[in-house]
Amino acid sequence: MPLAMRMPLGTRDCGQHEWRHWDDDIDVCSHCLAGERPRQPIDVPIDHELRMDLVRRAGEGDDLSARVLDRLHADDRELGRPRWRPPAT
Ligand SMILES: [Zn+2]
Numbered sequence: 001m002p003l004a005m006r007m008p009l010g011t012r013d014c015g016q017h018e019w020r021h022w023d024d025d026i027d028v029c030s031h032c033l034a035g036e037r038p039r040q041p042i043d044v045p046i047d048h049e050l051r052m053d054l055v056r057r058a059g060e061g062d063d064l065s066a067r068v069l070d071r072l073h074a075d076d077r078e079l080g081r082p083r084w085r086p087p088a089t
Contacts, residue, residue, distance in 0.1 A: 009033050021071060041075035 029035025
């Protein structure tokens, strides 16, 4: 787990927002409570370990991971990227 996810969120602007989706309308910063913006597609590289982790967990029946994956796929479409498929095993 990235260090930032274990740190308590600060109320001051962290100066280097790392965006994640909060809901269908809003993105928030993973580092601070000051960061908030209208939702935008997040460009997660196709071979990013986050995706691999989500695919693995969704495959194990984790509903939240499956929902996040669906969200990433929607972002891919918005970014004009072809739908991601897990690597053949
Ligand atoms: Zn921030």
